Amino acid sequence: MASAAEQLASSINFSAFSKATELKSRIWFTLGALVIYRLGTYIPIPGIDPSILQDVFSRNAGGILGMFDMFSGGALGRMTIFALNIMPYISASIIIQLLTAVSPTLEALKKEGESGRKKLNQYTRLGTVLLAAVQSYGIAVGLEGMRAGAQSAVLDPGLFFRLVTVVTLVSGTVFLMWLGEQITARGIGNGISLIIMSGIVANLPHALASTLELGRTGAISTVFIIIFLLMSVAVVAFIVFMERAQRRILVQYPKRQMGNKMFGGDASHLPLKINTSGVIPPIFASSLLLLPATVANFESNGQGFGWLGEITSYLAHGRPLYMLLYVGLIVFFCFFYTAIVFNPTETADNLRKYGGFIPGIRPGKNTADYLDYILTRLTVVGAAYLAAVCILPEILISEYSVPFYFGGTSLLIVVSVTMDTVAQIHSHLLAHQYEGLIRKAKLRGRRG
DSSP: OHHHHHHHHHTOOHHHHHHOHHHHHHHHHHHHHHHHHHHHTTOBOTTBOHHHHHHHHHHTTTSHHHHHHHHTTTHHHHTBTTTTTTHHHHHHHHHHHHHHHHOHHHHHHHTTOHHHHHHHHHHHHHHHHHHHHHHHHHHHHHHHHOEETTEESBSSOSHHHHHHHHHHHHHHHHHHHHHHHHHHHHSSSOHHHHHHHHHHHHTHHHHHHHHHHHHHTTSSOHHHHHHHHHHHHHHHHHHHHHHHOEEEEEEEOOEEEETTEEEEOOEEEEEEESOOSTTHHHHHHHHHHHHHHHHHHTSTTSSOOTHHHHHHHHTSTTOHHHHHHHHHHHHHHHHHHHHHHOOHHHHHHHHHHTTOBOTTSOTTHHHHHHHHHHHHHHHHHHHHHHHHHHHHHHHHHHHHOOOGGGSHHHHHHHHHHHHHHHHHHHHHHHHHHHHHHHHHHHHHHHHO
């Protein structure tokens, strides 16, 4: 059966794609939705001065604003209706996942199946609106405090401006949340991930042009640019290899006799990814480390808040303390988030419920301990991989002013989402070819 599936997969070509009308419609729907998203990143919120805003953001490009502007595809820097992007939804999803691990009520909902999943999704949507409202109000207040000399970034500050900003930004986030769900249901790939990836990819040409401009002006050498581009290709290849790497644990099912027939006796594998936590650890680590620098740079005189200014100087890009804390936070969040998304005890119970067992390991607690043992060692490798991928670009960013878009976090997001989307396209093509084989078999049966 496996060899037949492999032969079918190898036979997929462009002609199969041209015949898959449903897949083509899904791809066109996805592209249309992403075009709508990109158009929205150029519609500014009312009542701001773009020139003052651009000046303020250029001074804070190395802080958390620069990173969030990367995730929003430049929408935050232009302060458009999609300035918050989909980040409140991601934050709400993570919060719900964390609460599910500590709240018996939410954990019970998770185990209820489809109905429980719908309730958790509803809680996530409500949390998204709440977080977006709080962040929108913070942005409105922050915009009123942004100044370039004697000029303010807001044309007419006050309660009305704050209300309009909150309504606009919350509506933009809710629309993107809905758009992402529509892409997932009617398009191809994960809609939320594709929205983030499209924002990063849309600014890659500008980032590449900025890097080449640095070479033209002599800020960095041409040899370094060539080495840097080759290194980026090597990092992408390394990310692909590590994201596909997994430890496959053999699971066997005993034979059972029902009447005169024998059932079971099959063997399958439990795949454990090396990087179970995905891109969450680098995002969280970067956000925490860049927060002091952002707060300090928001001060109008630009001198920092005394002790906060000293902390900011130690946490600058390329400084030893920054690198050490960055690696430490990545490792911490790798273990923390892996413990949230994978429960060895629950997995062991499910295996025992369906009669599965790991050869040489007793079911129940011994199986849970064995899975935890394997997962812990895989997470060590995964944390080292994430730290290596993220720390090398950080050195380049600090030493040679390479844009954020060539950072480890952005490359991880782009590569991971691309791999997931390609896998889904491949699955649709396989399903289409299976349907064609079944139809041919039925026609032959009727003729016979």
